[in-house]
């Protein structure tokens with residue numbers, strides 16, 4: 001659309017703009033197209049500049065996406081290019097993940113192991129504590145920022161790049177990063193907390209959600225595809241916290257839905273050769289949000305069913321609803337049960353993009369993707385993908401029996417790392433400022 | 434009379450009226466029109482009839498077009514634009530370039546600019562799915578369908594439920610902040626015509642304010658009272674194509690509640706904007722434009738005065754307005770040009 | 782279940798219309814009891830259709846014939862003595878929901894039409910000649926003629 005500084009407005013209308021204006025125009029156009037013009041792009045870009053300034057002054061360390069992380073560039077809503085690291089990743093897990101949809105994370109690890117991507121599955125990670133967002137009880141900005149930076153420091157120390165699984169952590173961290181960079185007082189107070197635990201302010205150059213990683217890896221994943229998905233109709237629910245909190249930082253691509261919606265997840269569905277379908281409440285929350293899940297379960301559950309599940313099923317007849325956040329998978333899946341008890345008929349399996357990718361690559365539906373934890377009926381969907389779920393179920397039962405008898409469970413392990421942790425105690429060095 | 438003609442740029446209602454008036458005063462006119470036909474927007478977009486009284490477009494514009502084509506005092510140059518000018522009032526030299534590349538240098542006594550407007554391009558505002566979903570059309574497209582006496586969806590089906598969405602690309606910070614002044618009246622006129630054409634159609638007008646100023650108000654009253662056309666106060670957040678119908682998401686602010694209702698057809702009351710032609714003339718004649726891109730008169734209350742001696746403005750290139758106002762402005766500009774010509778004649 | 786009992790565990794219960802809450806006393810799926818707290822559903826409040834059947838009824842009454850002239854200026858409610866005393870009674874609003882065919886809303890508010898005292902002040906100020914007092918009478922008959930919509 002934009003060539004040099006000439007901007008094509010209509011069929012035969014073109015205007016010449018200064019370089020700065022061209023950028024602005026491009027930004028506006030893409031925000032408007034994605035229906036997410038919140039007017040905050042300038043602030044976001046200013047923050048990124050300020051971050052570099054602080055680094056120059058020695059006030060903070062930036063964890064850069066160096067060449068050793070083999071980054072791939074993507075375009076964000078702001079028009080700015082973002083670097084997505086592809087190897088040596090520090091897995092920042094999600095609180096709800098392991099409890100509710102363990103297959104989400106094991107599928108992701110399995111894909112990485114299959115593709116030979118080294119990663120760190122650290123036990124030394126804390127909750128971001130932003131789940132309080134859902135109860136109108138978010139903790140204060142200093143505490144939230146301190147937890148954020150504490151986790152980022154651990155990743156930096158391990159010399160691995162943080163890859164954030166949880167949409168809420170990802171969104172919260174983007175907001176915290178803004179506060180820490182832009183507010184001197186918060187910076188000072190957070191630093192004093194970090195210093196008490198022998199750490200300091202390390203801010204990742206890019207905050208990266210795992211769905212962005214799957215997005216840039218989609219061709220490699222598709223190359224390893226073992227199943228034919230051409231009969232599968234998939235709908236996407238993008239997680240609010242990934243693309244609405246600091247919207248300008250999430251990935252968009254002109255070639256994916258014309259840049260009208262975030263690229264990740266839709267892009268992997270397309271790359272795997274499934275049919276991507278659209279529905280009228282695409283932009284709406286899954287029901288988990290607007291603080292309801294903790295205080296207003298009835299409304300959260302009803303919203304998930306009446307405003308998401310029903311429209312998706314009635315309008316599209318999709319086989320599967322794919323999303324990329326713990327809260328969304330959980331809410332959209334579990335909320336169907338009560339409605340089904342009431343006699344409503346519409347139902348659809350809900351899985352993460354990592355589970356869909358792993359299934360397509362031939363991962364075991366139960367041992368790896370752990371669909372046994374999902375409530376909405378996934379059998380017709382598996383059959384459409386050509387998976388013999390009865391056979392797989394048999395294998396899984398045998399596996400459980402074997403463990404019960406004292407056999408060894410199998411683990412997914414990271415391929416050999418090439419980077420070694422930064423030298424111990426480095427974080428004790430006082431940074432000027 | 435001075436041997437030098439008056440140059441009129443743009444042959445819409447304003448330009449045609451200006452040319453006609455001058456010719457009738459025996460003042461020679463050069464009428465330059467960028468397109469291959471005279472008549473401006475009403476002809477280009479095949480307006481069926483004109484608000485407020487359903488007067489056939491032909492009845493209003495036909496006589497002026499015919500006159501301009503036939504008058505020996507008017508030289509019509511179609512498919513041409515003015516590229517530059519020099520000199521001063523009473524004695525301008527202008528460069529006229531035809532699409533085929535032909536250039537002529539002409540001497541003129543005065544210049545009337547009546548380059549009009551363009552419709553707002555609704556693809557710019559993605560919420561309406563215009564250009565993506567079928568059966569989402571602009572009032573300009575509906576006007577053509579009404580002219581042809583056949584209003585059907587893309588599948589050939591007659592729509593049963595139609596929504597008009599007002600202020601598309603108007604009164605909105607993210608597009609154009611001004612009011613286009615005629616689209617309320619035009620939409621209501623079309624709704625009535627649609628109702629006359631398709632007896633059973635249910636029509637819903639989704640509006641923020643109804644601005645049927647002056648005598649145009651009658652359209653509004655009649656539409657409700659005689660035609661049962663419904664009005665919903667509110668604004669539309671999204672038009673979503675379900676693959677079959679159009680789901681319109683809006684709020685009826687009078688019941689303070691969101692609605693999501695299926696429609697067969699959605700008509701967008703696309704606004705008026707200065708457009709490319711007016712931009713072109715502004716740069717060719719070095720005219721001042723205001724913050725919105727319309728030509729800026731020296732004093733906002735006196736439209737014809739461009740602030741440059743001998744150059745006069747008329748019609749929607751100055752501000753959004755109706756056909757009746759454009760015609761009046763054409764006459765007003767012609768009067769200014771005639772005064773100038775008669776003064777120069779005395780000097781000559 | 783009484784309306785007070787219904788959905789009483791919903792924190793913001795007072796904002797939710799009774800008619801939107803579905804909570805059967807006994808609810809189970811696959812042999813598991815999900816009654817009460819766990820089984821409550823709250824229907825969306827979205828207006829999903831326009832239903833002009835009630836409008837047709839009102840229009841067919843002698844004094845309801847002008848209802849379509851109403852443009853929602855609120856002059857009737859402004860002068861209405863009952864509206865000043867009774868928060869639920871609003872002639873303008875009743876006219877609008879009937880005209881537009883918001884059936885759930887009409888169902889909820891239809892009994893308020895009987896608050897009208899028949900004083901006729903509204904009809905004296907209405908700029909469009911709707912005769913709202915007459916429309917209230919027409920509505921009161923239309924609402925009774927058959928219970929609710931259809």
Ligand SMILES: Cc1cc2nc3c(=O)[nH]c(=O)nc-3n(C[C@H](O)[C@H](O)[C@H](O)COP(=O)(O)OP(=O)(O)OC[C@H]3O[C@@H](n4cnc5c(N)ncnc54)[C@H](O)[C@@H]3O)c2cc1C
Pocket residue numbers: 442443444445446447448465466467468471472473474475480482483484485513514515547548549550551552572573576615619622703704705709710711713714747748749750754755756757759
């Ligand atoms: C859908 C719609 C319906 C409408 N219906 C009504 C109605 O019913 N009643 C009513 O009163 N009003 C109506 N209007 C408004 C009406 O169209 C305008 O008021 C009127 O056309 C303005 O006349 P104009 O001469 O100023 O401009 P235009 O009609 O736009 O004419 C300008 C002319 O100048 C030419 N031109 C432009 N740039 C150049 C250039 N650089 N060089 C040479 N030539 C150039 C153009 O090609 C065009 O022929 C309607 C508007 C819309 C959007």
Ligand code: SF4
Pocket residue numbers: none
């Ligand atoms: S809920 Fe969404 S659309 Fe509504 S006001 Fe808030 S941000 Fe805007």
Ligand code: SF4
Pocket residue numbers: 850851852853854855856857858872873876903906907908909910911912913
């Ligand atoms: S005064 Fe008349 S027009 Fe105004 S709201 Fe009441 S009935 Fe309608």
